[in-house]
Amino acid sequence: MLGRxxxxxxxxxxxxxxxPKSLVISGRLEPAWLPVFYxxxxxxxxxxxxxxxxxxxxxxxxxxxVNIVEPLAATGxxxxxxxxxxxxxxxxxxxxxxxxxxxxxxxxxxxxxxxxKIIHTLSEANAYMYKLKAIGVPILVxxxxxxxxxxxxxxxxxxLIGNMGLLMVxxxxxxxxxxxxxxxALRRYQINTYKIPxxxxxxxxxxxxxxxxxxxxxxxxIKPLLSAYIDYYIRIYLxxxxxxRKAQEMLDKDIGYAYYCKDLAYVxxxxxxxxxxxxxxxxxxxxxWTGDIFDGNxxxxxxxxxELYSYIGTYKRIVRLLEVxxxxxxIQRYIHQRLDAIASTLKTKTPPRDKAIEALISRGFxxxxxxxxxxxxxxxxxxxVLIDTxxxxx
Ligand SMILES: C[S@@+](CC[C@H](N)C(=O)[O-])C[C@H]1O[C@@H](n2cnc3c(N)ncnc32)[C@H](O)[C@@H]1O
Numbered sequence: 258m259l260g261r262x263x264x265x266x267x268x269x270x271x272x273x274x275x276x277p278k279s280l281v282i283s284g285r286l287e288p289a290w291l292p293v294f295y296x297x298x299x300x301x302x303x304x305x306x307x308x309x310x311x312x313x314x315x316x317x318x319x320x321x322x323v324n325i326v327e328p329l330a331a332t333g334x335x336x337x338x339x340x341x342x343x344x345x346x347x348x349x350x351x352x353x354x355x356x357x358x359x360x361x362x363x364x365x366x367x368x369x370x371x372x373x374k375i376i377h378t379l380s381e382a383n384a385y386m387y388k389l390k391a392i393g394v395p396i397l398v399x400x401x402x403x404x405x406x407x408x409x410x411x412x413x414x415x416x417l418i419g420n421m422g423l424l425m426v427x428x429x430x431x432x433x434x435x436x437x438x439x440x441x442a443l444r445r446y447q448i449n450t451y452k453i454p455x456x457x458x459x460x461x462x463x464x465x466x467x468x469x470x471x472x473x474x475x476x477x478x479i480k481p482l483l484s485a486y487i488d489y490y491i492r493i494y495l496x497x498x499x500x501x502r503k504a505q506e507m508l509d510k511d512i513g514y515a516y517y518c519k520d521l522a523y524v525x526x527x528x529x530x531x532x533x534x535x536x537x538x539x540x541x542x543x544x545x546w547t548g549d550i551f552d553g554n555x556x557x558x559x560x561x562x563x564e565l566y567s568y569i570g571t572y573k574r575i576v577r578l579l580e581v582x583x584x585x586x587x588i589q590r591y592i593h594q595r596l597d598a599i600a601s602t603l604k605t606k607t608p609p610r611d612k613a614i615e616a617l618i619s620r621g622f623x624x625x626x627x628x629x630x631x632x633x634x635x636x637x638x639x640x641x642v643l644i645d646t647x648x649x650x651x
Contacts, residue, residue: 270337293358294331303573314345319421322347327399330384333362340374352385354377386413397422406430420499428491434460454598457486457629465546476501484550511548522598534640551586584625588635593627608650616646
């Protein structure tokens with residue numbers, strides 16, 4: 258039923274996966290072709306999640322040990338890793354709708370002898386989460402890692418998660434969130450969006466904004482701990498709290514719009530964009546999350562513990578990402594700008610990013626690289642200063 262299997266090792270576990278060699282077609286392997294989904298490129302996502310989940314349980318969880326649900330688990334590799342590598346975990350509830358996945362999860366629980374920690378189920382994800390709620394299993398952590406959009410699973414996740422819980426979400430439908438498929442974005446996330454040079458950050462804020470609006474319907478609020486655009490997908494980690502008053506405050510304070518000035522390729526969440534620059538072609542994108550997308554304290558905490566995780570496969574990449582995110586967290590209310598896009602509207606050369614950042618800092622402004630793109634930076638400098646600096650450094 259499962260075909261030929263191979264064994265991989267990731268983090269501190271080993272796992273059966275469908276043998277990729279039997280499925281290479283014209284020299285190419287697409288993870289979705291496997292009888293059970295397994296993507297080695299997502300190791301980074303799993304590695305990062307092991308670390309963030311560990312810090313969440315230690316620093317934020319209201320009680321320990323915690324129960325976790327991963328209702329779209331495929332091989333179950335993520336469930337295995339949470340059960341073995343994260344301290345303070347009681348049970349991992351690991352489900353998938355596909356019977357082959359269910360069998361493989363079972364085999365992997367046996368391979369790692371985790372019968373006392375992982376409960377596996379053959380179920381549709383939403384049905385599973387509503388059932389756990391109905392039978393009264395207390396759940397603090399939900400990990401939604403689908404192929405495509407997480408939108409169909411957000412309501413059930415928010416319904417299930419206990420007060421001060423953690424919701425981890427992957428979205429691979431970035432073309433939709435980034436505005437290349439506008440009608441789909443409107444249907445799926447109820448947002449009006451367009452493709453702009455800064456679309457990667459707009460996409461992250463669109464996804465968080467969508468989850469915040471759904472959470473408000475449950476009288477719950479969210480607080481982003483870490484948000485990242487990695488390779489071709491978005492990964493976000495949100496603290497979830499219960500309070501109608503805070504949910505209302507969140508909507509009033511943290512949901513808004515981005516205003517994009519086509520003449521200058523400049524984006525801001527400030528509706529008074531015309532006070533700072535003459536903008537004839539302005540478009541509005543949203544509603545989006547305009548609040549913080551990183552928790553600076555969490556990033557410092559994670560960084561201080563990183564050495565504990567030097568065993569993980571993508572350790573060096575995580576160290577590099579965190580360094581950039583810590584800088585971004587300090588000026589995160591300002592959406593990043595793209596030096597190449599602005600330079601092109603000004604018909605000048607793109608300056609080296611480091612040089613532009615140095616020049617802005619020497620003029621008394623804050624400026625830092627962004628992980629969203631190698632030609633992007635965050636700064637609190639007004640657009641006229643940015644333009645001036647760009648001409649000076651290009
Ligand atoms: C991208 S894979 C999950 C990868 C896994 N989280 C990992 O880290 O390797 C998505 C999985 O979701 C399962 N799936 C799709 N729709 C589902 C649904 N409505 N309910 C439960 N599982 C579903 C698929 O069978 C597939 O195994």
